[in-house]
Amino acid sequence: MSGLSFSRRGLLAAASAVGASAALSACGAKTGSGTSSDAAGATADTSGSTVKIGLLNSLSGTMAISEVTVHNALLLAVKEINAAGGVLGKKLKAVSQDGASDWPTFAEKAESLIKEDKVAATFGCWTSASRKAVKPVFEKYKSLLFYPVQYEGLEQSPYIFYIGATTNQQIVPALDYLKKQGLTRLYLVGSDYVFPRTANKIIKAYAKANGMTVVGEDYAPLGSTEFSTIVNEVKGSGADAVFNTLNGDSNVAFFKEYKSAGLTAKSMPVLSVSIAEEEVKSIGTQYLEGQLTAWNYYETTPGAANEKFVKAYQAEYGATKPTSDPMEAAYISVYLWKAMVEKAGSFDVAKVKAAADGITFDAPEGKVTVDGATQHVYKTARIGKIGSDGLITEVWNSGKPIKPDPYLKGYDWASGLS
């Protein structure tokens, strides 16, 4: 049998190869030796007349629904900036990579943008999981990521700028609002992943310190579409309001069930933190009318900057397309980066980071300011009510931009959280 003799030889060859690779590994750095830092580090290619920037969004898969709109907003900003002369005299060239709603793919594509395309900065990611997957990549190569979505806080990577709201700019003001309305008995419903679990941890700490009660807490697997038991429990709980951190498809099933159970915005309002204009359209106003949302921006937010943004977006992508908070954050993230680069006079990551503090921009959501210490943005919190026309109108805002506090250090009740 020829196979047998071959195999022995094969094994021998393989064994020697193992030896060879073991020998090779001797050259590698040990952990903590600190020799590897200069080996990594990627330099952006900014020598030509154009500068590449990376757009990293899910263009396919389950997250494409949301992330494609962010991708569109990013492209709009790039187009506008190029029409106005580019950044430091160089035109921007957007390189799009598809994260495909798959976290390892996000990591791979991030590396590809940094190493192969040598981008000056990257814009994108939506889910916390995708951000956590790419975080080590950006830190390893010392390259910048601008993250446009509200998130669960408790993070501060030196190579990520968080342009969406952290918890004290969305969840805490939302709780303040509910408390002011006298809605003190809360039921927490969320998808089973990092953002809802962390958000609910914060809500429970807040409730304890502010005389509110959490009467129930339920998580549904991502993509779950069966909510009869949960709604049943909500109905029987005697809660004043529901704090909803469900994501995507689950919202549709939840609100349909909610209405079927006879619950309404009057009898038990639902405050959602992941439902923006785009989601309202797909759930149906029939089920959502009168319910509350918490964001920093709505399509209806007044101001010339927003009128210009909505008009430009709809001219580019269609008159019926709504604009939403993450889209707006994505849009301004490119402008903020441009301002940082121009202040620094260089595309160099260290210089851009150093120039970040105090950068302001007249954004569609109002004036925003970059906080250099946390690499987050001062943002105004807004509570909105969903109307029968599918638009969200503001019913309350925080009056002025709130200083970002990702670790909630400024709140006594949050001391046990991190």
Next chain:
Amino acid sequence: MTTTSAPTTTPAPETASERAFDRFRVPGGFALGAVLLLAVAPLALSDFRLALLAKYLCWAMVAVGVSLAWGRGGLLVLGQGVFFGLGGYAMAMHLKLADAADTGVPGALPDFMQLYGTGEALPWWWAPFANPVFALAATVLLPMAVAALLGFFVFRRRVRSAYFAILSQALAAALAIWLVGQQATTGGTNGLTDFQGFFGYDLDDPANQRTVYFIIAVSLLLLMAAARQLFVSRYGELLVAVRNSEERVRFLGYNPANVKLVAYVVAAGMAGLAGALFVPAVGIISPALIGVVPSIGFVIGAAVGGRGSLVGAVLGAIAVAWAQSTLSDAFPAAWTYLQGLLFVLAVGFLPGGLASLGAVVRRNRSRTRTGTRSGEAA
């Protein structure tokens, strides 16, 4: 077309020259593969491309097991994500614990537990993974044990193959949902990521990344050699016999359940090893790699390349992974169509995969030459 799903093995060589060719084909091919993987690829590819290749080779390692269980044994293993995940998590847990120990703080918890955990001590089932020997053994033995347990019950009760496929999917779904639900101890949807070191070596160092690539390439070659050895052994013949007619094998006095079990368990171990090596190569393991969809993804490469042919399955897995990462950026929609079409065409019309294309063409040509020659020896 015979009633069995898998293609027949290559027909016996007929001329002296063909026989000589056959003798050198296998070791020659193996040597060629070794040179390509261990010498040409590291020299020709950039660090980034080499890291990508390392990832593809992990899929290929799973495909070796699929080729054994499905190609030879006719067992459609639609739950390989479970075993890949078990291996991956076993490795990732060790790396996380090692990173935590490196911080120098006694009793330090892995970073994600400090964020999401209850703040209490390490869960008991994490503790043993601090031991590198235990963790390494677990990457392979844990998937094998789970497969043995499951297979023992399923094959003994003669659960029909279609049921087995659906059950495998249900299990993959269950494990993924469970992992997501245990955020405090498994990292939830985020999975485990951000590894600093790999058994004391800094993973950020390109030299160490290259070493990881070599380990993966060598492991793949070893697995292929082992699988080939199994294919040509008495056991391999028996496995094919079980695939073709389980009842006849039973009447001959063998227990087909045990024959199938071995293939299933070995394939699970290979998937576990692949998952374990995937972790240092790619830097993440998450429930997204375990559920129903990725589990089906693990067999597509083998189906396209040729489940019955070891080399076909391996090359198919690499080619499909490569196509996915290059085509999906430029044409996300077209890629989905292509992926679907690959399934339909490869499985529906070319069950031997691309590897059988040559054989099919040759057969057709010889048919037109000598008239119809009824079915080649299986």
Next chain:
Amino acid sequence: MTVILNQSFTGISIGAVLLLIALGLTLTFGQMGVINMAHGEFIMAGAYTTYVLQESISSAGVSLLVALPVAFLVAGAMGALLEWLLIRRLYTRPLDTLLVTWGVSLMLQQLARDIFGAPNVQTRAPDILTGNIAVADGISLANSRLFILGLALLSVLALTLVLRFTPLGRRIRAVVQNRDLAEVSGIATGTVDRMTFFIGSGLAGVAGVAITLVGPIGPTTGTNYIVDAFLVVVVGGIGQLKGSVITAFVLGVLQSVLEYSTTVSVAKVIVLVAIVAFLQWRPQGLYTLRTRSLA
């Protein structure tokens, strides 16, 4: 006690949806043994049919009623086409059918994305179906669920009548029980196969219409339901309608009670593991059709 009663009613709600989505499979998988992974996309086609009809018919109630037969025909035609193009070539290779139809399902999802866009679309439910009926104090049943339950039971009844008393039903049963003998008796088995597939897929379309009342309508709608649907038929037993009916409600109540006492994720995991264990005990499912075939 109220809790158990309450969860039982909730379980019936869940069971009604499970039954309706699995009903088509009792024919194509249960009777014919074909694992059609694109079945979920036929459900999706039914849901989109409702959406398209609502664009032209303004009354939500009328459009829903019109959608039922139209979706049956649309999904049925898709199923018959799939059978004719691919599945009939693969009857001897059930596992390959699984993979081929998985490929088809990927393509159909992308097709839906290209036609209707990636985001979910919305339909309006008639007002009468968004309310609920109080059964007892604190216990109520949603009208939409009652509608689905009624639709499911009606479909079961219709299917039973067709299988029992029509010439087509007799032929279908004959082909299932002994294909060769049926063929020898002059039955055009190919045509019967196509008709069976037409009806089974059509029922998926009907389920799709009902789903618009409770869940999202988007390109991935089908994938949400496909594994559950197969599990109902697998546990219920091949070839027996009553097995699937009982299983759908038992799984519904089990899921609901477990969800109440644990969490949704844990409940889901327990149900899946329980199914695996159950099939150890009864590998052929709850009820089986006794045949002499060795396969």
